Amino acid sequence: MNLTLKVWRQNNPKDKGRFEIYKVVANEHMSFLEMLDVLNEQLVSQKKEPVSFEHDCREGICGTCSLVINGRPHGLLQGTTTCQLHMRFFKDGDTIVIEPFRARAFPVIKDLVIDRSALDRVIQAGGYISVNAGNAQDANAIPVNKDIASMAFDSAACIGCGACVAACPNGSAMLFTSAKISHLGLLPQGKVENKSRTLKMVMQMDKEGFGACSNIGACEVECPKGISLTNIARMNRYYFGASLG
Amino acid sequence: MLNGKIPQGPLSNKWTDYRSKMNLVAPNNKRKLEIIVVGTGLAGASAAASLAELGYKVKAFTYHDSPRRAHSIAAQGGINAAKNYANDGDSTYRLFYDTIKGGDYRAREANVYRLAEVSADIIDQAVAQGVPFAREYGGLLDNRSFGGVQVSRTFYARGQTGQQLLIGAYSSLSRQISLGQVEMYNRHEMLELVIVGGKARGIIARNLLTGKLERFAAHAVVLATGGYGNVFYLSTNAMYCNATAAWKAVKKGAFMANPCFVQIHPTCIPVSGDYQSKLTLMSESLRNDGRVWVPKHKEDAQAIREGRKSPLDIPEVDRDYFLERRYPAFGNLVPRDVASRAAKVACDEGNGVSPTGLAVYLDFASAIERYGRSKAISTGLANPDKQTIIRLGEEVVSEKYGNLFEMYEKITGEDPYKVPMKIYPAIHYTMGGLWVDYNLESNIPGLFVLGEANFSDHGANRLGASALMQGLADGYFVITYTIGQFLSNDIRTPKFDTNSPEFEQAEKEVSDRIHRLMSVQGNQSVESFHRRLGRIMWDRVGMSRNEEGLKMAIEEIRKLREEFYRDVFIPGKADEYNYELEKATKVADFLELGELLAVDALHRNESCGGHFREEYQSPEGEALRNDANFAYVAAWEWKENGEHKLHKEELRFENIELKTRSYK
Ligand SMILES: Cc1cc2nc3c(=O)[nH]c(=O)nc-3n(C[C@H](O)[C@H](O)[C@H](O)COP(=O)(O)OP(=O)(O)OC[C@H]3O[C@@H](n4cnc5c(N)ncnc54)[C@H](O)[C@@H]3O)c2cc1C
Ligand code: SF4
Ligand code: FES
Numbered sequence: 001m002n003l004t005l006k007v008w009r010q011n012n013p014k015d016k017g018r019f020e021i022y023k024v025v026a027n028e029h030m031s032f033l034e035m036l037d038v039l040n041e042q043l044v045s046q047k048k049e050p051v052s053f054e055h056d057c058r059e060g061i062c063g064t065c066s067l068v069i070n071g072r073p074h075g076l077l078q079g080t081t082t083c084q085l086h087m088r089f090f091k092d093g094d095t096i097v098i099e100p101f102r103a104r105a106f107p108v109i110k111d112l113v114i115d116r117s118a119l120d121r122v123i124q125a126g127g128y129i130s131v132n133a134g135n136a137q138d139a140n141a142i143p144v145n146k147d148i149a150s151m152a153f154d155s156a157a158c159i160g161c162g163a164c165v166a167a168c169p170n171g172s173a174m175l176f177t178s179a180k181i182s183h184l185g186l187l188p189q190g191k192v193e194n195k196s197r198t199l200k201m202v203m204q205m206d207k208e209g210f211g212a213c214s215n216i217g218a219c220e221v222e223c224p225k226g227i228s229l230t231n232i233a234r235m236n237r238y239y240f241g242a243s244l245g
Numbered sequence: 246m247l248n249g250k251i252p253q254g255p256l257s258n259k260w261t262d263y264r265s266k267m268n269l270v271a272p273n274n275k276r277k278l279e280i281i282v283v284g285t286g287l288a289g290a291s292a293a294a295s296l297a298e299l300g301y302k303v304k305a306f307t308y309h310d311s312p313r314r315a316h317s318i319a320a321q322g323g324i325n326a327a328k329n330y331a332n333d334g335d336s337t338y339r340l341f342y343d344t345i346k347g348g349d350y351r352a353r354e355a356n357v358y359r360l361a362e363v364s365a366d367i368i369d370q371a372v373a374q375g376v377p378f379a380r381e382y383g384g385l386l387d388n389r390s391f392g393g394v395q396v397s398r399t400f401y402a403r404g405q406t407g408q409q410l411l412i413g414a415y416s417s418l419s420r421q422i423s424l425g426q427v428e429m430y431n432r433h434e435m436l437e438l439v440i441v442g443g444k445a446r447g448i449i450a451r452n453l454l455t456g457k458l459e460r461f462a463a464h465a466v467v468l469a470t471g472g473y474g475n476v477f478y479l480s481t482n483a484m485y486c487n488a489t490a491a492w493k494a495v496k497k498g499a500f501m502a503n504p505c506f507v508q509i510h511p512t513c514i515p516v517s518g519d520y521q522s523k524l525t526l527m528s529e530s531l532r533n534d535g536r537v538w539v540p541k542h543k544e545d546a547q548a549i550r551e552g553r554k555s556p557l558d559i560p561e562v563d564r565d566y567f568l569e570r571r572y573p574a575f576g577n578l579v580p581r582d583v584a585s586r587a588a589k590v591a592c593d594e595g596n597g598v599s600p601t602g603l604a605v606y607l608d609f610a611s612a613i614e615r616y617g618r619s620k621a622i623s624t625g626l627a628n629p630d631k632q633t634i635i636r637l638g639e640e641v642v643s644e645k646y647g648n649l650f651e652m653y654e655k656i657t658g659e660d661p662y663k664v665p666m667k668i669y670p671a672i673h674y675t676m677g678g679l680w681v682d683y684n685l686e687s688n689i690p691g692l693f694v695l696g697e698a699n700f701s702d703h704g705a706n707r708l709g710a711s712a713l714m715q716g717l718a719d720g721y722f723v724i725t726y727t728i729g730q731f732l733s734n735d736i737r738t739p740k741f742d743t744n745s746p747e748f749e750q751a752e753k754e755v756s757d758r759i760h761r762l763m764s765v766q767g768n769q770s771v772e773s774f775h776r777r778l779g780r781i782m783w784d785r786v787g788m789s790r791n792e793e794g795l796k797m798a799i800e801e802i803r804k805l806r807e808e809f810y811r812d813v814f815i816p817g818k819a820d821e822y823n824y825e826l827e828k829a830t831k832v833a834d835f836l837e838l839g840e841l842l843a844v845d846a847l848h849r850n851e852s853c854g855g856h857f858r859e860e861y862q863s864p865e866g867e868a869l870r871n872d873a874n875f876a877y878v879a880a881w882e883w884k885e886n887g888e889h890k891l892h893k894e895e896l897r898f899e900n901i902e903l904k905t906r907s908y909k
Contacts (some may be wrong), residue, residue: 057484063310
């Protein structure tokens with residue numbers, strides 16, 4: 001298939017950036033990132049600078065890949081990261097617009113590469129259970145209800161990709177933060193620190209320049225791991241519980 | 246002979262006795278001691294967090310933008326531990342025994358026993374951190390059996406065990422970062438080890454955002470930088486996985502042990518085109534229900550390859566279920582190395598399917614029918630028609646493997662409920678790695694190596710669900726003690742000055758190397774060299790090896806290396822974010838490591854575990870191990886003139902009797 005790519009190029013964080021147009025020949029068995037590999041091989045063979053983009057596992061689990069494809073974070077397919085998107089969902093002759101995830105808290109580093117370290121700092125603020133190696137009791141000492149464990153897992157499935165932030169007109173990180181707060185808060189081991197964890201993480205979120213939540217729900221739609229809005233509701237409950245003392 | 250520093254005494258007391266007598270560092274002194282941890286996957290993140298919890302000052306490094314991205318995140322199946330929660334006869338000894346036997350008797354008994362001993366603590370630690378392992382209705386943890394062992398000792402978190410364990414270790418690490426105990430350096434790639442007075446005392450890292458070289462000093466250096474599977478170009482490893490950190494240690498005199506022990510996983514999605522740079526694993530668990538076959542007749546195979554026939558056109562009698570035929574006792578559940586080789590033989594004989602001829606079928610039709618029938622009976626359906634049976638069967642299969650089937654369909658566009666999956670073996674894991682003693686210390690004092698980066702516990706073949714166990718055992722429960730043996734001699738050693746001549750020199754070496762690469766300005770991309778190296782490795786040093794091929798490989802790799810430094814093209818500049826340059830430094834190291842891998846494979850005149858030499862096989866094509874001559878660890882010292890020096894560590898089996906593995 002013959003494709004026209006409109007790709008965001010930006011040399012460094014200070015550069016203003018612009019779109020550039022490339023032609024590339026792909027086939028429907030390729031993944032989206034393999035198609036970009038083909039483009040880059042082409043550019044390198046012409047001694048031009050390849051397009052910088054990030055990826056690692058290419059299996060939808062590490063959260064490294066990103067990209068806004070035709071206006072949608074991780075592309076059009078629901079529940080799918082960019083690395084798992086395949087070219088058979090495009091047609092011969094298509095024009096595809098490729099941009100970085102855009103959000104105030106995610107500055108562009110180069111081309112399609114962004115800085116998502118703000119998410120790490122939100123976790124550092126309290127996204128853990130305070131236990132040292134060697135302190136733990138026997139793993140079966142605290143039974144956990146199977147359904148609760150399963151709900152905690154659903155929240156823990158977040159891959160930290162930041163698509164929720166990119167999808168949100170306010171650049172809010174509520175879905176990401178609430179997923180962690182729910183994962184830990186649902187489990188008996190994690191409940192102990194619920195209040196302080198929620199307060200600290202929310203405070204850090206604000207400090208990093210993530211926007212507020214106005215219940216639009218775009219985050220849930222674009223999240224590749226199906227993290228649900230109920231996490232945000234739960235976080236709000238913990239938060240109000242905590243701030244009321 | 247190398248000395249593994251294995252403590253005296255009976256096997257089951259070694260670790261406990263050793264631990265209770267080893268040198269300790271007092272808390273006030275720990276505060277003054279600095280440790281560099283390179284790598285923050287399972288092994289590195291757990292080590293950095295635990296060492297910081299003990300009070301040491303830790304600096305942790307990863308080339309990723311966050312520790313949570315490490316390759317460990319991709320592990321699917323599970324983690325072993327000798328908890329015996331299933332009450333099915335598991336024990337520390339049994340896990341130890343299975344690991345030694347599975348490793349084809351090429352691992353050190355004392356290390357493996359310790360691993361089995363601390364395995365139970367890992368599960369306790371992970372649960373305390375909030376890792377949401379699968380549970381039973383009573384609220385207790387669920388276990389399954391994995392990789393053909395006879396007990397259920399594998400803990401799992403859906404198909405995302407690695408992710409959940411890494412998130413656990415990452416959260417502990419994050420806590421130590423917030424407490425100021427760990428200084429975290431993301432997007433920093435270690436490019437040199439600094440040795441002061443014969444001991445590892447620092448690293449040079451490149452800041453990947455600015456391209457600047459930075460110097461870091463500490464009292465000890467821990468490498469937890471993962472495996473080197475990507476020397477084969479195509480593997481199930483994440484794209485960035487590489488050997489550079491380990492290789493820099495080798496160039497400074499560390500020994501590389503058993504590099505030829507590489508694991509090839511039988512169930513991966515086959516290569517579909519030249520544009521591919523990564524292969525996807527399909528979990529081992531699929532072999533519990535899938536039957537592996539190829540057409541009996543070459544004409545049928547050819548018709549399938551040319552698209553004239555579909556697998557559904559091949560009647561039962563014309564199919565060769567080759568694992569069931571060759572290994573009636575274990576059938577489709579033979580260990581990874583055996584299953585992989587059998588698939589290769591079937592394809593080499595011309596019976597492979599898919600246009601490349603390099604694929605075999607993994608068929609669920611029988612399982613679907615079997616499950617459908619029993620579901621029909623259990624739901625009280627009398628005389629169900631075929632369609633109902635299949636529908637019911639598909640439901641059962643979907644409950645067990647739904648996410649894997651979905652992933653397969655996403656990638657291939659084919660529905661594995663209707664058409665058998667196509668699979669082929671791929672490079673997956675490296676048992677070899679930097680040589681370490683019982684303390685996990687390399688032959689360079691002060692340099693410790695953890696996780697997949699070391700060679701210590703899996704011998705010539707690793708069992709499923711044991712890599713996660715080893716990485717976390719090393720990080721949470723072993724290094725935390727053994728590093729004290731080294732550091733207790735350093736409590737009066739002041740901080741090291743990064744302006745010393747040793748650091749000066751090390752940095753200069755890195756910048757010279759980068760300069761050399763950048764100034765080639767040739768015509769071929771880094772990727773193309775990597776691809777060509779991978780081809781040589783896979784064809785000649787892959788699933789099946791022979792003397793002639795290995796000698797050719799060594800020649801070809803040396804030539805390719807020479808061509809690389811003559812004709813590689815790297816766009817951009819050194820002092821900026823430059824992914825092509827990052828790739829180039831990795832490929833430069835792979836081009837040397839590949840040679841050593843072939844040299845090791847050539848010297849090991851036996852077939853064992855993942856290492857199969859065609860000259861050493863039985864008339865039925867089974868591997869022939871040679872315990873009389875090769876029951877040792879081959880630790881290689883790299884020599885620039887190509888005459889790499891072999892150091893041996895004898896393996897003594899005092900508690901286990903060496904047996905031939907047989908799955909017939
Ligand atoms: C698809 C797949 C599935 C698997 N499933 C299982 C399973 O079910 N059970 C099981 O037990 N095992 C499994 N394994 C194996 C297991 O995942 C790995 O062996 C293990 O996770 C390795 O952990 P590690 O901490 O040693 O290294 P890694 O997780 O690879 O981490 C390496 C770290 O080192 C850093 N690093 C490397 N070099 C440098 C450098 N030069 N400078 C700075 N940082 C550097 C990286 O950034 C990273 O943080 C699987 C492997 C694959 C490929
Ligand atoms: S909540 Fe979803 S979109 Fe947001 S970071 Fe997690 S996985 Fe990505
Ligand atoms: S590259 Fe890992 S999630 Fe896409």
